[in-house]
Amino acid sequence: MRSAPSTASRSPSPNEGGFDPYAARAQFPILSRTVNGKPLVYLDNAASAQKPRAVIDAMVGAMEGAYANVHRGLHTLANETTEAFEAARETAARFLNAEAASNIVWTKGGTEAVNLVASSLGQSIQPGDEIIISEMEHHSNIVPWHLLRERRGAVLKWIPILDDGSLDMQAYASLLSERTRIVSVTHMSNVLGTINPVKRITEMAHAVGARVLIDGCQGGVHAQPDVQAIGCDFYVLTGHKLYGPTGIGVLYGTTEALEALPPYQGGGEMIETVTRDRITYAKPPHRFEAGTPPILEAIGLGAALNWFMGFDRAAVRAHEDALYEHARARLTDAGWLRVLGEAEGKGAILAFAVEGAHAHDVAQIMDRYGVAVRAGLHCCEPLAQRLGVTSSTRASFALYNTLEDADAFADALIKARNFFV
Numbered sequence: 001m002r003s004a005p006s007t008a009s010r011s012p013s014p015n016e017g018g019f020d021p022y023a024a025r026a027q028f029p030i031l032s033r034t035v036n037g038k039p040l041v042y043l044d045n046a047a048s049a050q051k052p053r054a055v056i057d058a059m060v061g062a063m064e065g066a067y068a069n070v071h072r073g074l075h076t077l078a079n080e081t082t083e084a085f086e087a088a089r090e091t092a093a094r095f096l097n098a099e100a101a102s103n104i105v106w107t108k109g110g111t112e113a114v115n116l117v118a119s120s121l122g123q124s125i126q127p128g129d130e131i132i133i134s135e136m137e138h139h140s141n142i143v144p145w146h147l148l149r150e151r152r153g154a155v156l157k158w159i160p161i162l163d164d165g166s167l168d169m170q171a172y173a174s175l176l177s178e179r180t181r182i183v184s185v186t187h188m189s190n191v192l193g194t195i196n197p198v199k200r201i202t203e204m205a206h207a208v209g210a211r212v213l214i215d216g217c218q219g220g221v222h223a224q225p226d227v228q229a230i231g232c233d234f235y236v237l238t239g240h241k242l243y244g245p246t247g248i249g250v251l252y253g254t255t256e257a258l259e260a261l262p263p264y265q266g267g268g269e270m271i272e273t274v275t276r277d278r279i280t281y282a283k284p285p286h287r288f289e290a291g292t293p294p295i296l297e298a299i300g301l302g303a304a305l306n307w308f309m310g311f312d313r314a315a316v317r318a319h320e321d322a323l324y325e326h327a328r329a330r331l332t333d334a335g336w337l338r339v340l341g342e343a344e345g346k347g348a349i350l351a352f353a354v355e356g357a358h359a360h361d362v363a364q365i366m367d368r369y370g371v372a373v374r375a376g377l378h379c380c381e382p383l384a385q386r387l388g389v390t391s392s393t394r395a396s397f398a399l400y401n402t403l404e405d406a407d408a409f410a411d412a413l414i415k416a417r418n419f420f421v
Contacts, residue, residue, distance in 0.1 A: 028400055070082040184214075320399065349397075368412075
């Protein structure tokens with residue numbers, strides 16, 4: 001089992017004075033384990049981050065000390081659980097700088113949040129209405145819009161990317177028209193690490209009367225989102241990438257945008273009245289939260305966001321960027337390595353292809369050395385087609401990663417490459 005290096009022996013933080021990754025790392029029980037006899041180096045954070053003790057304790061505490069179904073209950077446990085559940089909603093609103101907690105809808109994840117908007121908005125989509133997405137989108141921000149193409153006759157239009165992995169903003173401008181109903185783009189690519197100019201994207205879409213959804217499943221972790229500054233109509237988060245649990249996500253919507261959407265699902269909680277002849281719906285956000293919600297998961301996400309907001313986010317970003325640059329520098333002379341995405345200002349995601357080796361094989365060999373990376377298409381098939389790759393390997397850095405992790409990654413990758421030559 002491995003603990004954080006002592007102050008005397010450890011490498012200095014790339015961001016000494018602003019953020020201590022070793023202190024943060026010590027709060028994650030899983031990071032002390034070994035894999036294949038080696039210290040765990042967890043670099044699969046873009047897929048799912050590990051959970052700090054604060055989140056674990058919050059969820060266990062809710063189960064052990066004060067659990068009941070939320071809302072409408074008149075007993076003590078129901079009241080205590082409702083207070084914790086709604087406090088988490090307040091925390092999510094503060095994290096995004098939303099206007100109010102009522103602008104936060106709980107979902108089971110980022111995928112459901114996008115589907116909620118697509119399904120609800122889709123009820124008014126007419127044949128020929130246009131939906132704009134980009135070539136770098138995750139399938140979760142592609143497939144729901146394809147469903148509207150298939151079922152409602154919508155026209156799907158694609159913003160191309162430039163060779164460095166940035167969006168072609170000139171092409172985007174040419175795609176916008178009076179038929180554009182919604183623009184749905186990622187804040188930060190889960191493969192390229194590109195951080196998109198979402199405020200400008202929103203302004204351009206609003207100029208033609210279109211709605212804007214920003215997929216913040218990566219951007220929420222690395223790009224310090226401020227929904228009021230961005231000006232978007234909708235913003236999506238998923239809990240498990242934000243050091244919280246699975247099964248919980250957030251849909252932010254402006255009051256006007258949410259009130260304009262019809263319900264996504266029907267059931268308890270989302271109604272005001274039900275009779276044999278008619279129903280009336282609750283106001284947002286409850287209009288979109290049919291059934292018993294993910295109570296414990298919401299409490300866990302609230303704990304994760306409170307924990308995360310305790311750090312200087314700019315210092316965390318600087319630390320992660322320094323780790324990326326260190327790992328990249330270690331591989332400068334690796335002529336067999338193709339890095340995917342090198343846009344200016346990108347986040348700490350390093351996706352790559354190794355000459356003469358399949359990504360799955362590279363990842364499995366690196367696992368022998370305790371280094372956890374992801375391999376495959378990363379749920380981005382149109383992007384892979386644009387880049388001309390059939391798979392890639394991805395290392396993604398988090399606040400608890402260290403210089404030792406970055407070096408272990410580079411060492412394991414070089415050993416994996418040597419296995420094939």
